[in-house]
Amino acid sequence: MNARNEFLSKNWYIPLNFFASEDEGRTELPTEQKKQKAREDGQVLKSTEINSAVTLFILFAVFFFMLSYFAQELMNVFRWQAGKLPEIMSVSIYALSFSYIKPMFGYMIVFLLISFIVSFLINVIQVGFLITFKPVVPRWDRVNPNFSKWIKNSFGSFDAFFNLFKSLSKIAIISLIYYIMLKSNIGKISRMSEYSLEDGISVILSLAYRICFFSIIVLMGISILDYLFQRTRYIENLKMTKEEVKQERKEMEGDPLLRSRMRERMREILNTNLRVTVPQADVVITNPEHFAVAIKWDSNTMLAPKVLAKGQDEIAFVIKQIARENNIPVMENKPLARELYANVDVNEEIPREYWEIVSKILVKVYSIAKKFN
The missing domain is CATH 3.40.1690.10 (secretion proteins EscU)
Incomplete structure (x- = not known):
């Protein structure tokens, strides 16, 4: 058993009584064969919050190391505009916006590539290298005309409640971080017109750095909580009845008689x-x-x-x-x-x-x- 499977089979299991597996008679933990079959069907243990948090962390690290380059590019743009102020007054807003975006376009491409590569690697680390189209194949047996049941599953289930709680928590905590950071730096922001170009850019980038840093810490904490929840949900969904375990053992080992x-x-x-x-x-x-x-x-x-x-x-x-x-x-x-x-x-x-x-x-x-x- 590899390290990942050993981790899945041991600790970090949150016993949630909201799930209906025990009410349905599914009291046995899933076997390796059950997990493998679920994997082939595209049902894997995965947390999208971990993807987002790790990707933002890597981008933040890149941003930190490239901070001086960003500052230099911004200063060059502002100096260019200050030197050609009469001409700029007659330029359209689109051309002016492009003059800001153009120097940063290369950095944006780098960030997009890094984001794609990191997301791919985190997916591979979480679920392994898996290519399956079964989750996107239409299954007509799942079509359920019962609208009340759809409403209950979409808005009344514990999954929906947890996702809502997770989203509201991110919005509330990150908004609080923005508020605290802006309030603590309101004096510097209000005196921006008095600063030199270098000092003004330094204040902006320093504020952005701290907001990103604390936001990523919050997202990392939420991603850990989400992973534990997704792991518990994954195990609950795959739980088996005693009869299913016996039947699987018979299929694997043959009839005892x-x-x-x-x-x-x-x-x-x-x-x-x-x-x-x-x-x-x-x-x-x-x-x-x-x-x-x-x-x-x-x-x-x-x-x-x-x-x-x-x-x-x-x-x-x-x-x-x-x-x-x-x-x-x-x-x-x-x-x-x-x-x-x-x-x-x-x-x-x-x-x-x-x-x-x-x-x-x-x-x-x-x-x-x-x-x-």
């Missing part, structure tokens, strides 16, 4: 194969409880001893049982049993590094067999 039958069938096939291969072995090396490896050695047909069968836990018990039924020696060697089980496949010759210890075991087995014979 069918799985049980398949395991039983595989066990029967495996036991049948073991009853053919294990009796051909010369020795079974055990852990002794958890691992069992059946080995055969024929100097006429093999370059090295070969593993005929191996198993762990239940299968190891079956191998040892078959070996005893067929009088195949069972030798305990914990390290060797673990190594052979982990590193050598069935019907594969034993690697050279195990030859010495395996040969000692085989010599011991053959000497015992010769003695009894």
Whole structure:
């Protein structure tokens, strides 16, 4: 699980009783499969407030670093106008406006490009790289002629209330910031005609800087609140009933009864194969409880001893049982049993590094067999 999904699955969940998921019987948190299906349908966790706040923050940072350039451009415009005042009096208002906009046009292009790039990157960070047209495809099953229900969903839902509260909060707080800043600087603003050109521009840009700074702090706080709300709403919308969770588990893992039958069938096939291969072995090396490896050695047909069968836990018990039924020696060697089980496949010759210890075991087995014979 990546960091983003881990963050989504843990803290920062606001339990809101306004949502109807529990009333509808949807009490279970959404599974990863449910989230993935919703993502394919374009239903993702996303806060537009974060986009706006981060974009404005980046633009503010760019504005801060380019502040001296803005001041210089404004001074150049005002000086040009002051030097050509008689000509300007006869110029149309459109031409005069263009004389202000033209020096700033390059900066506006830079700001627009930065805004587009930052918005794109924030979207990718929030939802990943996702291209889907499902949200814009018309769905006639959603057409609802019930006007009263539409009014309730649009204006009476908690979503609508929260969005209204969010918008009014932004307007009220930012307006308060404007009021406080203008009131605290009203003396400087009223004496603007007494200032030099450089001082006047400095006052204007300084005031704009402080208004932007405090406004962005407010927007960042609102964006965090909006993200927590959107995350809660996202989880509530995707909540599942217990029956849906069971059905999804069945689809992912298969029917439990069918799985049980398949395991039983595989066990029967495996036991049948073991009853053919294990009796051909010369020795079974055990852990002794958890691992069992059946080995055969024929100097006429093999370059090295070969593993005929191996198993762990239940299968190891079956191998040892078959070996005893067929009088195949069972030798305990914990390290060797673990190594052979982990590193050598069935019907594969034993690697050279195990030859010495395996040969000692085989010599011991053959000497015992010769003695009894």
